[in-house]
Amino acid sequence: MIKFNLDYATLKEVRLFLYKATGLYWEERGFDYLKIKIEIRMRATKKFSPREYLSLLRSDKEEMQRLIDELTINETYFMREIDSVDVYLDKVLKVDRIKNEKIKIVSVGCSSGEEPYSIVILVNEKYPYLKNKLEIKALDIDSQMIKKAKRGVYSFYSLRAMEEQLVKRYFSEENKEYILDSRVKTIVRFYNLSVFDPEVKALIKDSDLILSRNVLIYFGMESKKRAIELFYDSLVDNGYLILGKSESIFNVNDKFVMVHYPNVILYKKEVNNGS
Numbered sequence: 001m002i003k004f005n006l007d008y009a010t011l012k013e014v015r016l017f018l019y020k021a022t023g024l025y026w027e028e029r030g031f032d033y034l035k036i037k038i039e040i041r042m043r044a045t046k047k048f049s050p051r052e053y054l055s056l057l058r059s060d061k062e063e064m065q066r067l068i069d070e071l072t073i074n075e076t077y078f079m080r081e082i083d084s085v086d087v088y089l090d091k092v093l094k095v096d097r098i099k100n101e102k103i104k105i106v107s108v109g110c111s112s113g114e115e116p117y118s119i120v121i122l123v124n125e126k127y128p129y130l131k132n133k134l135e136i137k138a139l140d141i142d143s144q145m146i147k148k149a150k151r152g153v154y155s156f157y158s159l160r161a162m163e164e165q166l167v168k169r170y171f172s173e174e175n176k177e178y179i180l181d182s183r184v185k186t187i188v189r190f191y192n193l194s195v196f197d198p199e200v201k202a203l204i205k206d207s208d209l210i211l212s213r214n215v216l217i218y219f220g221m222e223s224k225k226r227a228i229e230l231f232y233d234s235l236v237d238n239g240y241l242i243l244g245k246s247e248s249i250f251n252v253n254d255k256f257v258m259v260h261y262p263n264v265i266l267y268k269k270e271v272n273n274g275s
């Protein structure tokens with residue numbers, strides 16, 4: 001196996017480059033992981049010195065995307081922490097909103113699509129009167145995950161937390177692959193974007209609900225603040241943000257109001273407009 005001379009200074013340079021380009025920030029405790037992933041790309045591109053690889057990275061957008069795809073951690077599964085969305089749909093959505101308007105939902109860091117598709121399935125099952133109101137956009141920085149999401153074909157591992165009857169209702173099985181029903185697929189629009197890409201602002205403007213679950217964990221404090229500020233500005237008045245259950249925005253943003261339900265916390269953009 002070839003040994004690369006990837007020293008601390010080079011890792012810091014790659015970190016800065018990635019940070020400026022994508023907002024992703026590697027803490028030093030994650031440098032071993034970063035090193036392994038850069039080495040995989042150095043081998044694949046046959047760039048055997050860190051200088052050569054860095055200059056490729058700077059000049060070739062496709063290589064940057066490949067390194068990002070290599071670095072991201074995409075763990076997800078159907079119905080993961082679905083109770084948070086259930087609480088939002090059950091307790092928060094006002095009846096008059098349901099009558100008149102679209103419900104705009106955004107899944108940030110959607111990975112291979114399980115999160116936004118689970119919302120469609122939940123609505124179909126428990127809130128059928130919302131079916132025609134749903135507008136779901138989902139984005140991820142990882143191009144391979146977005147491809148997989150659009151394809152909508154999964155292994156049983158992705159369905160492990162789903163009730164059997166739901167699997168039967170929404171998937172057809174072929175050679176141990178589970179193909180998602182196209183009626184679910186058509187509701188979600190996917191975008192291969194980083195949350196920090198300039199076009200995201202317009203894309204997620206006036207959202208009713210933003211999900212950003214198990215994504216902020218990859219960001220440094222400055223990026224976390226930028227992302228949460230963007231979410232706040234993009235929500236409608238009295239809109240909601242849902243984070244992963246192990247995440248918090250304590251010390252990151254004090255504009256959101258925490259709303260507590262049993263086992264679920266929602267973050268509200270509370271605006272007193274007399275309604």
Ligand SMILES: C[S@@+](CC[C@H](N)C(=O)[O-])C[C@H]1O[C@@H](n2cnc3c(N)ncnc32)[C@H](O)[C@@H]1O
Pocket residue numbers: 022023024072073074075076077080108109110111112115139140141142145193194195196212213214215218244
């Ligand atoms: C651990 S997965 C979480 C998937 C899903 N939200 C869940 O909770 O099951 C994190 C996802 O965030 C994506 N991600 C990381 N940084 C991102 C960024 N700057 N913009 C968009 N997506 C990002 C990764 O590619 C990965 O697919």
